[in-house]
Amino acid sequence: MKDNIFAELYNKLLGFFRQxxxxxxxxxxxxxxLRVVLMQDRxxxxxxxxxxxxxxxxxxxxxxxxxxKEALELNLDQEGEQMALMLSIPVIRxxxxxxxxxxxxxxxxxxxxxxxxxxxxxxxxxxxEEETEEADEVEETSPESTSEPVADSQPAKAAxxxxxxxxxxxxxxxCELSDDIECEKKQQAAxxxxxx
Amino acid sequence: xxxxxxxxxxxxxxxxxxxxSANIGTALAKAGNKVVMIDTDLGLRNLxxxxxxxxxxxxxxxDVVEERCKLKQALVKDKKNPNLCLLxxxxxxxxxxxTEEQLKDICEKLKKDYDFILVxxxxxxxxxxxxxVAGATEAIVVTTPEMSAVRDADRIIGLLEAKxxxxxxxxxxxxxxxxxxxxxxxxxxxxxVEILSADLIGIIPEDTGIITSTNKGxxxxxDEKSLAGRAYMNVxxxxxxxxxxxxxxxxxxxxxxxVKKFFKGLMGKEK
Numbered sequence: 307m308k309d310n311i312f313a314e315l316y317n318k319l320l321g322f323f324r325q326x327x328x329x330x331x332x333x334x335x336x337x338x339x340l341r342v343v344l345m346q347d348r349x350x351x352x353x354x355x356x357x358x359x360x361x362x363x364x365x366x367x368x369x370x371x372x373x374x375k376e377a378l379e380l381n382l383d384q385e386g387e388q389m390a391l392m393l394s395i396p397v398i399r400x401x402x403x404x405x406x407x408x409x410x411x412x413x414x415x416x417x418x419x420x421x422x423x424x425x426x427x428x429x430x431x432x433x434x435e436e437e438t439e440e441a442d443e444v445e446e447t448s449p450e451s452t453s454e455p456v457a458d459s460q461p462a463k464a465a466x467x468x469x470x471x472x473x474x475x476x477x478x479x480x481c482e483l484s485d486d487i488e489c490e491k492k493q494q495a496a497x498x499x500x501x502x
Numbered sequence: 503x504x505x506x507x508x509x510x511x512x513x514x515x516x517x518x519x520x521x522x523s524a525n526i527g528t529a530l531a532k533a534g535n536k537v538v539m540i541d542t543d544l545g546l547r548n549l550x551x552x553x554x555x556x557x558x559x560x561x562x563x564x565d566v567v568e569e570r571c572k573l574k575q576a577l578v579k580d581k582k583n584p585n586l587c588l589l590x591x592x593x594x595x596x597x598x599x600x601t602e603e604q605l606k607d608i609c610e611k612l613k614k615d616y617d618f619i620l621v622x623x624x625x626x627x628x629x630x631x632x633x634x635v636a637g638a639t640e641a642i643v644v645t646t647p648e649m650s651a652v653r654d655a656d657r658i659i660g661l662l663e664a665k666x667x668x669x670x671x672x673x674x675x676x677x678x679x680x681x682x683x684x685x686x687x688x689x690x691x692x693x694x695v696e697i698l699s700a701d702l703i704g705i706i707p708e709d710t711g712i713i714t715s716t717n718k719g720x721x722x723x724x725d726e727k728s729l730a731g732r733a734y735m736n737v738x739x740x741x742x743x744x745x746x747x748x749x750x751x752x753x754x755x756x757x758x759x760x761v762k763k764f765f766k767g768l769m770g771k772e773k
């Protein structure tokens with residue numbers, strides 16, 4: 307009887323500690339939230355602007371690639387002192403030349419129409435234009451992960467743009483939201499923890 | 503003599519700017535420097551209270567600017583340390599009573615007679631901040647390991663970087679609670695330093711002694727036994743260019759360490 311009580315107690319304690327280990331600590335939550343907020347503060351990039359950039363990139367890249375549009379991710383990340391814009395594109399297949407020509411022609415047509423329709427469309431945001439240009443270059447070599455420095459538009463913090471494979475996502479929050487697949491970063495962090 | 507003008511700022515209110523100013527100023531003076539502290543928080547002055555000088559103020563910085571008195575007349579000497587004096591803020595006026603140029607001018611004049619001019623900056627990033635920073639070439643950014651304070655510190659660092667006159671800035675991490683850091687409930691010193699990517703000038707542990715010292719109007723550096731007091735003394739030494747190791751707060755505050763220390767003390771006495 308006594309043994310049982312102790313065994314139960316032991317198990318409860320063990321469970322308690324395991325739970326504590328699994329849960330993200332308050333400090334980690336704070337650090338992650340702060341990083342995101344500070345990146346927005348430093349770059350003046352609001353979530354709305356990121357979303358706009360994302361949709362424009364989808365539009366552009368879908369001319370050349372067949373991809374999972376819903377899963378395309380665009381996030382800001384910090385690596386050391388450098389700010390990086392992380393774009394992860396789940397590519398299904400590259401389009402063949404005919405399709406590309408067709409898509410380009412369609413886009414051209416649409417552009418002309420929109421220009422004649424209303425000339426009052428607001429000029430694109432400077433930053434997003436820049437990123438689009440960058441994406442244009444990369445699309446030839448995609449989906450290999452490459453990293454190319456972007457012409458710096460921020461005076462204080464340098465910006466860089468990286469195009470990782472699908473497995474490497476920009477932001478761990480997204481991983482948790484979508485499914486149980488852990489991103490590399492998270493795994494690394496976990497392995498670090500255990501080694502410590 | 504050409505003194506150094508250091509502004510103590512934070513962005514967020516209530517993180518301990520004024521406490522830090524009072525203690526660093528006192529510590530620098532204790533180390534033999536001639537120090538003057540300027541309270542630029544017009545309308546909300548408090549540095550006089552922390553130093554216990556509230557009853558001795560006759561003229562304020564506004565009186566100097568509006569030429570009702572000479573600069574030297576407005577400097578209030580500290581009770582204990584003749585090397586230390588305070589130029590108080592006016593309590594009845596607002597931030598517009600002094601301009602950037604006027605503060606710059608005052609700092610220039612004080613530089614000739616003092617080793618250190620510490621400017622206690624008001625909270626916020628408006629005119630009061632701009633005024634306080636105007637005459638300074640160095641800055642100490644006070645923050646705590648809390649999200650809002652770190653975010654505001656980041657903003658302040660951005661503004662300081664944009665100022666040509668500011669040659670360097672360093673971080674003072676205040677109200678650190680080693681127990682909470684150990685249990686991962688609070689961001690660690692390393693976390694904050696990494697997020698802000700700034701150099702550290704000091705780590706001040708949370709200390710209830712700060713409350714009593716404020717109540718008494720006597721900076722905690724005068725109490726050499728207190729942990730926060732020693733931490734502030736170290737900050738002053740680092741400002742003076744000494745290479746001082748950061749305290750290991752976890753060791754200093756844990757119960758085991760205290761018990762060990764106690765027994766060590768006993769053993770020492772027996773011998």
